[in-house]
Amino acid sequence: MRKTRIKSKQRKRFNRLFSTLVVFCIVLTTLFILKDKLFYPDTVIAGQISEENSNNLNTEEENFNNEADKQEEVKNYPVSIDKAEDILIVVNKDIHVDSDYKPDDLVIPDVKFSFDGEHEKKYMRQEAAKALEELFKNAYEEGKYIFALSGYRSYNTQKYIFNNFADRMGEEEANKLSARPGQSEHQTGLAMDITSQQVGFGLEEEFGNTNEGKWVKDNAHKFGFIIRYPKDKTHITGYLYEPWHLRYVGKDVAQKIYNEQITLEEYFGIE
Numbered sequence: 001m002r003k004t005r006i007k008s009k010q011r012k013r014f015n016r017l018f019s020t021l022v023v024f025c026i027v028l029t030t031l032f033i034l035k036d037k038l039f040y041p042d043t044v045i046a047g048q049i050s051e052e053n054s055n056n057l058n059t060e061e062e063n064f065n066n067e068a069d070k071q072e073e074v075k076n077y078p079v080s081i082d083k084a085e086d087i088l089i090v091v092n093k094d095i096h097v098d099s100d101y102k103p104d105d106l107v108i109p110d111v112k113f114s115f116d117g118e119h120e121k122k123y124m125r126q127e128a129a130k131a132l133e134e135l136f137k138n139a140y141e142e143g144k145y146i147f148a149l150s151g152y153r154s155y156n157t158q159k160y161i162f163n164n165f166a167d168r169m170g171e172e173e174a175n176k177l178s179a180r181p182g183q184s185e186h187q188t189g190l191a192m193d194i195t196s197q198q199v200g201f202g203l204e205e206e207f208g209n210t211n212e213g214k215w216v217k218d219n220a221h222k223f224g225f226i227i228r229y230p231k232d233k234t235h236i237t238g239y240l241y242e243p244w245h246l247r248y249v250g251k252d253v254a255q256k257i258y259n260e261q262i263t264l265e266e267y268f269g270i271e
């Protein structure tokens with residue numbers, strides 16, 4: 001009788017141990033399956049995205065003239081459109097940057113500026129700064145003496161500038177010339193306004209007709225830059241022609257945008 005009780009106790013203990021083991025195994029297996037999602041969500045997402053993007057780039061090259069495929073490709077670019085640190089980020093009157101966004105790789109490009117001294121507007125993101133140095137080097141070699149005027153601009157500086165315009169001409173007019181805070185590409189550190197002596201080192205539409213302006217229009221893409229606000233594209237970009245505003249997008253995209261004479265919005269299929 002006693003022996004049986006002991007046996008039954010042992011069996012109960014064994015069963016309990018066995019069930020605990022089974023549960024433990026299930027939890028372990030689940031954890032193993034989900035480990036990537038649980039512990040490295042960003043890595044996995046970023047990996048998937050860059051893979052998707054590179055696939056899209058191949059597809060695009062192979063079917064360059066196929067409109068249907070191009071539409072498909074465009075739809076797969078949302079990350080580039082709203083991720084601030086992505087060099088293909090689109091910032092315009094509909095797509096904004098957070099007020100506290102500041103790139104963490106800002107450097108001063110080694111180029112000639114139209115002014116002296118330390119200023120936040122001398123800065124650009126590292127990759128864009130390197131590309132700008134190349135562009136300037138080539139321009140000077142060909143006798144085109146351009147000067148950098150305005151690169152990175154913080155949210156607060158943009159706010160100050162816009163309010164200044166708005167005080168003078170009203171908000172609606174101001175918005176054609178200046179971006180509202182959070183809507184300026186300058187906050188991404190990927191844009192640089194350039195100028196020349198011929199236009200008095202200012203930001204003048206006339207710059208587009210100077211030797212310097214023409215050279216930049218024909219050559220900027222070779223260094224990964226686009227003229228972000230081209231002539232006759234105001235209805236798409238929301239801005240008047242700005243032959244001085246260079247935006248870095250990398251050589252591949254710049255080349256495509258240049259070849260097709262489109263805007264960054266059109267490249268991404270954004271209306």
Ligand SMILES: [Zn+2]
Nearest residue numbers: 191192193245
């Ligand atoms: Zn600009």
